[in-house]
Amino acid sequence: MQDFLKIYNKLFTYYGPQGWWPAETTFEMMIGAILVQNTSWRNVEKALINLKPFLKPYVIEKISVEELAELIRPSGFFNIKAKRIKSYMDWFKTYEYDIQQVKKIDRVKLRGELLSIKGIGPETADVIQLYAFDIPIFIVDAYARRIFYRLGYDMPDTYDDFRRQVEVELPRDLVLFNEYHALLVEHSKVHCKKTPICGGCPLLEVCERRL
Numbered sequence: 001m002q003d004f005l006k007i008y009n010k011l012f013t014y015y016g017p018q019g020w021w022p023a024e025t026t027f028e029m030m031i032g033a034i035l036v037q038n039t040s041w042r043n044v045e046k047a048l049i050n051l052k053p054f055l056k057p058y059v060i061e062k063i064s065v066e067e068l069a070e071l072i073r074p075s076g077f078f079n080i081k082a083k084r085i086k087s088y089m090d091w092f093k094t095y096e097y098d099i100q101q102v103k104k105i106d107r108v109k110l111r112g113e114l115l116s117i118k119g120i121g122p123e124t125a126d127v128i129q130l131y132a133f134d135i136p137i138f139i140v141d142a143y144a145r146r147i148f149y150r151l152g153y154d155m156p157d158t159y160d161d162f163r164r165q166v167e168v169e170l171p172r173d174l175v176l177f178n179e180y181h182a183l184l185v186e187h188s189k190v191h192c193k194k195t196p197i198c199g200g201c202p203l204l205e206v207c208e209r210r211l
């Protein structure tokens with residue numbers, strides 16, 4: 001009964017295009033992907049306001065980890081995240097902070113390199129791959145797990161098995177993967193919340209409501 005394309009189409013018809021990621025530049029997107037670990041987007045926005053005047057690779061490179069931590073304080077876990085951003089910058093610098101250079105890397109190699117950066121796990125790596133480097137990949141997050149579980153799907157526990165199970169049914173379409181993640185986040189906020197609002201849900205007729 002798994003039909004991930006059908007679910008996508010229903011969500012897209014209901015919510016419309018989400019146009020993610022919410023950032024003015026690709027560099028801001030990458031930093032936002034690290035800042036959003038274990039916190040809400042509202043807190044990330046506050047940190048990004050502080051960071052705005054510094055949001056260029058060569059500027060972030062120059063400021064100390066302590067200064068950076070202070071700037072991103074509203075995002076929580078700021079000392080750890082400042083170190084993670086610095087580690088990310090060390091990696092990005094090996095490509096001269098050039099997004100086009102990174103896009104030329106083989107995708108398996110790129111994912112391996114991202115995962116080898118301290119503090120970058122599969123979810124953050126894939127968010128960066130999808131929204132910064134235009135690689136069509138399915139993001140497995142708590143929202144996707146919650147929605148697919150409630151719909152009645154038996155999904156694997158491990159990140160990559162879950163991801164592959166969804167991807168195998170979908171066309172390799174960048175816009176589709178870009179929108180799918182954003183739509184699942186939106187659906188988790190509007191209908192499939194912690195306590196779901198099933199009335200009027202666009203997935204109601206295909207949902208087993210395993211609550």
Ligand code: SF4
Binds near residue numbers: 150151193198209
């Ligand atoms: S019907 Fe309810 S549980 Fe199922 S997807 Fe919609 S909001 Fe979630």
